[in-house]
Amino acid sequence: xxxxxxxxQLAAELFPNGISRYAVGGMxxxxxxxxxxxxxxxxxxxxxxxxxTLSYVSGQSRFQRYVSSRDWRLxxxxxxxxxxxxxxxxxxxxxxxxxxxxxxxxxxLYELGxxxxxxxxxxxxxxxxGGVLVGIGTRIGKGxxxxxxxxxxxxxxxxSLVGVATFLLVAIATAQIVAxxxxxx
Amino acid sequence: MSESGRxxxxxxxxxxxxxxxxxxxxxxHMARPEVVLNFLQFEDLGLPFVMFGAAIVSGIAFWAMPRxxxxxxxxxDRYERRLKSFDKNVLIGGAIFGVGWGLSGICPGAAYASLxxxxxxxxxxxxxxxVGAYLQGYWRSR
Numbered sequence: 379x380x381x382x383x384x385x386x387q388l389a390a391e392l393f394p395n396g397i398s399r400y401a402v403g404g405m406x407x408x409x410x411x412x413x414x415x416x417x418x419x420x421x422x423x424x425x426x427x428x429x430x431t432l433s434y435v436s437g438q439s440r441f442q443r444y445v446s447s448r449d450w451r452l453x454x455x456x457x458x459x460x461x462x463x464x465x466x467x468x469x470x471x472x473x474x475x476x477x478x479x480x481x482x483x484x485x486x487l488y489e490l491g492x493x494x495x496x497x498x499x500x501x502x503x504x505x506x507x508g509g510v511l512v513g514i515g516t517r518i519g520k521g522x523x524x525x526x527x528x529x530x531x532x533x534x535x536x537x538s539l540v541g542v543a544t545f546l547l548v549a550i551a552t553a554q555i556v557a558x559x560x561x562x563x
Numbered sequence: 564m565s566e567s568g569r570x571x572x573x574x575x576x577x578x579x580x581x582x583x584x585x586x587x588x589x590x591x592h593m594a595r596p597e598v599v600l601n602f603l604q605f606e607d608l609g610l611p612f613v614m615f616g617a618a619i620v621s622g623i624a625f626w627a628m629p630r631x632x633x634x635x636x637x638x639x640d641r642y643e644r645r646l647k648s649f650d651k652n653v654l655i656g657g658a659i660f661g662v663g664w665g666l667s668g669i670c671p672g673a674a675y676a677s678l679x680x681x682x683x684x685x686x687x688x689x690x691x692x693x694v695g696a697y698l699q700g701y702w703r704s705r
Contacts, residue, residue, distance in 0.1 A: 392608045395592075403591020404613035407672075408620025410584025415624050417576040419635030421645035424672030428696035440700035450577045455675050457581015462679020464582065465589030470680060479590065484597035488681070495681020500596045500668060502687040508667020509674070509688035511659050513695020516671060518703075519656020520647045523670040524584075526657075527614045532622030533644035540649065541657045542614075548661025553603030556666060563597060 398478040410461075411528060414454075421533065423525025424458070425516035427451045467493045499563045504556075519545070570637040587617070588676035595677070596668030596685075603665055663695075 381387070414422050430444035430451045444451070468474040470481075471494040486497045498505075516522040519541055521530060526545075530538020591613045592598040602610035628635075629642040647653075664670055669677065669688045677685040 394607050395598075395609060397609055397612050400591050400609035400612035401616045403587045403589070403593065404616025405620050406587025406590060407584050407613065408587075408617035410580045410582070410587060411617065411621040412624040413583060414577055414580035415621065415635075415642075416628060417580075417635060417637045418573060419628075419638055419640035419642050421621070421625065422577075422580070423645075424670075424675065425692075425696075427675075428671065428692055429700055432693065432697055432700060436697065436700070438700050438704040440704045450574055453574050453577050454581040454584075457578045458585035458588070458672060458675040459679040460578075461582040461585020461587070462589045462594055462676035463585075463681075464679075465586045465676075466680040469590060482592060482595075482598070484592070484595050484601075485682075490681065493681070496595065498596050498677070498682050498684050500600070500684075502684060505596070505667050505669065505685065505688040506691040508663040508665075508669065509691020510695040510698075511663025511691075512667065512670060512688070513663075513692035513697075514699045515656045515658070515660025515663055515695075517656065517696050517699050518652050519658075519660055520653055522660065522672070523614065523664075524617075524672045525645070528617040528621055529625075529645040530647070531614070531618040532620075533625050533646060534622070535644065535646045537647045537649040537653055538645070541653045544654055544657030545661035545664060548658045549665035550603050552662050552665025553600055553668075557600075557604050563600075 395480040395482050399480050402478050407524075407528060408532070411524075411532075421525075421529035422451075422454055423521055423529055424455070425512075425522035425525060427455045428513055429517055431455075463493075466495055470494050470496065501561075501563065504561070515545070573637045576637060584672065585676040585679055588673050589680050593670075593673045593676070594680050594682070596688075599664070599668035599670075599673070603668070667691075 430448035433441035526538040526541040601607040
C-alpha cells in the first residue's frame, strides 16, 4: 500500500479542510476593511455596533458617545449580513464553484427560495451565554476579532497583540474544558 | 463627523465594504461556530489564516495610505493606524471575551454574517451580545 509522505499526512491531519478557504476568506475580510479605510480613513471593527445601536434605545452615556457613528455602523452590519447572504446564494448554493472552497460537513444545510442556507448544531444556551460574555468582554476589552484581530494587528498595535493573545488563549482553554466536560455540539 | 456634512458616497462605500467583509466571513466558514470551535479544540488549525490573512491585507493599507495621501477623500480625516491605549481593561475584557468565544464559537462580525448564511439560531448569540453590551454599558455609565 502506498502512503503519503509524513508532511502530507500531518498537513491533512492539522488542516482537514485545507487552508485555501481560510486564506481567501481572510483576504476578503481584509479587503472589506481596506475599502472602507481608503475612502473614509476609518479602521472599522464589528463590536462597536452593539453599543452604538443601543444608543437608539438607551440614554446611558456609554452608548450616547457613539451617536455620531451609529447610522453608518448599522449600514456596515447590514452589509456584513448581506455579504453572508451573497456567499450563501453563490458559493454555498453551488452556483459558483471553485477549487479554493472546501464545503466541509459542519451543521445542516437547507433550501429556501432556491438558496442553500445553513444552520448551526451548536446548542442555543451556549450561543446565548457565550454571546452575553462576548458582548461584555469585547466592549470592556476595546475590541473584538475584527477590531483587535484584524485592524489592530494590521496596525502592529501592541495593545491589540496583547488583546488577541489574551482572548485566543482563554478561548482555547475554555473550548477544551467545555469539550472535556462532554458538551457537544 | 456630523451626519449632515457627509459625502454622498460615504454610506454606500461602507455598505460595499461590509458586503465584501461578510462574504469573506462566509467563505472562510468563520460564520459557522462549529469551525471556530474545531480550531479552539485543535481539530482544524485553519482559523489563523483568516485572521492573519485579513490583518496582512489591511496592514498593507494602514502602512501605505498615510504615505500616499494626507486625508481620506470622503471624510477629510487623516489616515491613522488603529492604536488603542493599553490598560488592565484590555486583559479583563479580553479574558471575558475569550470565555464567551470559547463557549459559543462566535464573535460579533461572524455572528452578523452567520445570520446572512441562513443561521437563524445565531439570533440567540446576537441577543446575548446586546444583553452583554448593555450590562457593561449600564455599569460603566455610572
